[in-house]
Amino acid sequence: MGIAVAGMDSLSDRASMMREALQKSQTITDNVVSILGSFDSRLSALETAMRPTQIRTHAIRKAHENIDKSLKSAEVILAQFDLSRQAEAKILKGPHEDLEGYLGAIDQLRSNIRFFSSNKNFKNSEGVINHSNTLLAKAISKLEDEFKQRLNSYSKPIEPDRLFDGLPNSLRPSSGSPGNQGEPGGRGPSHNHSEHQNVDLETAVYTPPTLIPPRIIPLLHDLAKQMVRAGHNQQLLKIYKETRSLVLEESLRKLGVEKLGKDDVQKMQWEVLEAKIGNWIHFMRIAVKLLFAGERKVCDEMFEGFDSLSDQCFAEVTASSVSVLLSFGEAIARSKRSPEKLFVLLDMYEIMRELHSEIETIFKGKACNEIRESALGLTKRLAQTAQETFGDFEEAVEKDATKTAVLDGTVHPLTSYVINYVKFLFDYQSTLTQLFQEFETGDGKVSQLASVTMRIMQALQTNLDGKSKQYRDPALTHLFLMNNIHYMVRSVRRSEAKDLLGDDWVQIHRRIVQQHANQYKRNAWQKVVF
Template identity: 80%
Template sequence: MIVAVSGMDSLGERAAKMREALQKSQTITDNVVTILGSFDSRLSVLETAMRPTQIRTHAIRKAHENIDKTLKAAEVILTQFDASRQAEAKILKGPHEDLESYLEAINQLRSNIRFFSGNKGFKSSDAVINNANTLLAKAISKLEDEFKQLLALYSKPVETDRLFECLPESMRPSSESPGNPFGGKNNHHEHQNGTSETGGFKHLTLIPPRILPLLHDLALQMVQAGNQQQLLRIYRDTRSSVLEESLRKLGVEKLSKEDVQRMQWEVLEAKIGNWIHFMRIAVKILFVGERRVCDQIFEGFDTLLDQCFAECTTSSVSMLLSFGDAIARSKRSPEKLFVLLDMYEIMRELHSEVEGVFGGKACNEIRESMFGLTKRLAQTAQETFGDFEEAVEKDATKTAVLDGTVHPLTSYVINYVKFLFDYQTTLKQLFQEFESSGETNSQLANVTMRIMQALQTNLDGKSKQYRDPALTHLFLMNNIHYMVRSVRRSEAKDLLGDDWVQRHRRVVQQHANQYKRTGWSKILQCLSTQGLTSSGGGGSAVPGEGGSGSGASRGLIKDRFKTFNVQFEELHQKQSQWTVPDTELRESLRLAVAEVLLPAYRSFIKRFGPLVESGKNPQKYIRYTAEDLERMLGEFFEGKTLNEPRR
């Protein structure tokens, strides 16, 4: 019990102590709160006191930042001013001494103008910009002069030898005739071969490669300054005259249709041959070289590039085409056909180069003028075909062929046709200009057949001039045989076909048979028995065949021999003057006559010769043996005497 009381007292004491401690803690807390409250008011007072100082410090910091920005801006502006002064100094010196520095100075001026245009807040911006623009205008003006001087300095007419050196070896002219280097002829076969040597053409350097980048840089500055038209004018005026003078040195002339009409054919033919070579040199060497110059100077300015090239070559192209156009529009004649085909051929050959070199819209007119000439040459050539066919059919030349040989017209027409076949490829292209069917082989065959038919029609008319029908047939036989033989030995055979050849060989044989019939039927009648037999005894007679008792009168036999001798001698005299120029045909014709005449003569001699031989002077009547006749037949058709007063 005592222990329990003592425990309770201890617990009470502890509780009392805890209350006392809590009271002290509350007092401390209240004191701390009071103290903190006084700090808050003091801080508010302090903050109020510091605020002006903070504002002044921020203002000072801002001022420093503004000063830094201003100094930096001033530094940039001063740098621009300094660069402008340096650029001005270089520009005032001019571009001649140091073009690269001059171009850098212009670029610097443009940079300055852009800078001050974007900083209009600077009060002197407008004045600076105006000054820079004025200086830039002067700089560009000097640049134009420099471009003009530099271009002119390196723009010289090309010497002819340099142009020839760019040709493939096989196309280079001989040095034997400097005034007419190509000899005035256009060898068609060389031409055909030459077209495959396009890769053999060498590049022509018109302006040194080291100068072209400088000209490009100058052109770039002028374009950026908006001076495209001045640039175009300078380039055109300088290069155009150089190209024209280069062509004149080569031998190109600007000729009109009237000039061409007044020329002798030999002179004109030579000029045409040279013109064909001039066209090839101009397009494949000179104009290609000029295009490369334009491409490098005006790189990046395609429209200006094409326009400059078109304007600097227009007059040269016109100068070249004037001659071709004059030929195409001049009076047509058969001898011009082949030169027309040569001219058409070169224009076709150059077609791809023209499209490549004269590409672009600005060159449309030049391309059209070139392709237009090609079309006109084709048209004129086709019309000349028609003229030739008509001229052959209506040829009324009075050239006498007294001996019945091949007429000059025949050899001319056949050579003409054979020569046409050297141009088969060209003719097919020509026909395609006007026909869409594509049957060019049949068109060429039709043209050839019409010409051959026109020739035959004319020969039929000429054959009627002969009074002797035998000579008429000999003449036609000779001429048609010449046609057939020429066709068989040429490419015309493949085009005209075996049917044409065989048909005309039969015509030759028909005329040979007709010659034999009309020329020898009369003399063969002298060797027939018809009219020799008689039933009465009016003089000496030889027994008839079969011992019939009837016989031939010696007088009639003598008359027959005399008549035969006279007629054969006349035939020999006359027909030994006639001509069969083809050896094989001549021999076959002699053989055909001999096969008819000699057996008949031998038979007549054998049957009626004894009657004459038994009388007086038999040699007066029987002048020839069969061997004599055969020998004399070997003298026929040799054309021994070409001038005979009467046929």
């Protein structure tokens, strides 16, 4: 009992102590809250007092930032003004002393115009832009003069000897005259022609001359590029055409090219005309493979990056020279036909065929369409005229009415002429094959050539039959036919004509020769016996 009472007293004391402790803690808490409340009031008052200072500080910082930004903008603008002054000074000096610096000044001027155009808020931008544009126009004008002066300075006609140096050895003239190369002469088919030689020429190496020094091309390219950027394409084209076309024409004139039309051709003696045709063939090779090829190279390098402008410049530079060359070919193709012209027509047709792929390559692009079409048109016209001349020859042989008498019944001049003519035809087998391919239809191309050859031989035989009737003595009639047909057979057997006409033709005509021989003997002996 006593122990229980003592325990209760102890618990009561502890509870009393805890209440006192809690009361003290609450008092402390209240005091702390009161202190913190006073701090909050003081901080609010302090913040209120500091706010104007903070606002002023932010404004000052912003002002500093704006000042820095303005200073930087001013520095950029001042730098542009400084660059403009430097560019203007170089432009006013002109391009002669320092062309590279002059071109750099033009680029800088364009950069300044772009800068001030994108900074229109600068109140003087408009005035600066106008001044720069005026200065740029003057700079480009001086640039045009510089381009013209330098192009003129380095554009010189090419001497014939330099052109000949670019030819294969087989085509280089031995006596300084291109006309001496395979120059035809005599009656009709008497000039040298070889299909093997033509194959060699097709694979031969030609070296175009250097028309403008390579070190100058990049400089002219830079000048041209500035003119194109300024929109002065037409001025550039005009300058280039006037300069280079005259130089090209003079190079051809020095070579010996003449401007000849149909009327000029009609007035010429055949020997003179034949020589000029031989020269023309040579000139065509030189013009296309050397001069025009060199001119195309210059255009492509000078106007690199401006393909359409390059094509247009090249077309306009070469148009006049091409016209002079092709007009002579047209005059020949349209002139009065005659048998002796067949072989030169075939020669001209051959050179146009030989140059076809190069003409297509060199005269590429839309701007050169007319030139390509003119060249192709001449090729077709030459082929057509050659074919018509071929037909005329067949008819002329059959209707030849020369009264030349062969008193002893030997070979008639017509026979030797026609056989010689036919022999020369076989130097042009591939050419004639190509020609028939363009204009004929039906059997194989070789059989067409054989058919034409047979018709010519038959026309000759028909004419000889007529001429044989001029003899009053039957023995001479048969002797004449025997000798002439024997000459035909012997010539065919010794030439490529045998492969074309065939063994049957040879055997048939050998029998005809034998028949006339027998008739000649019979008639000759009759005169002796009776």
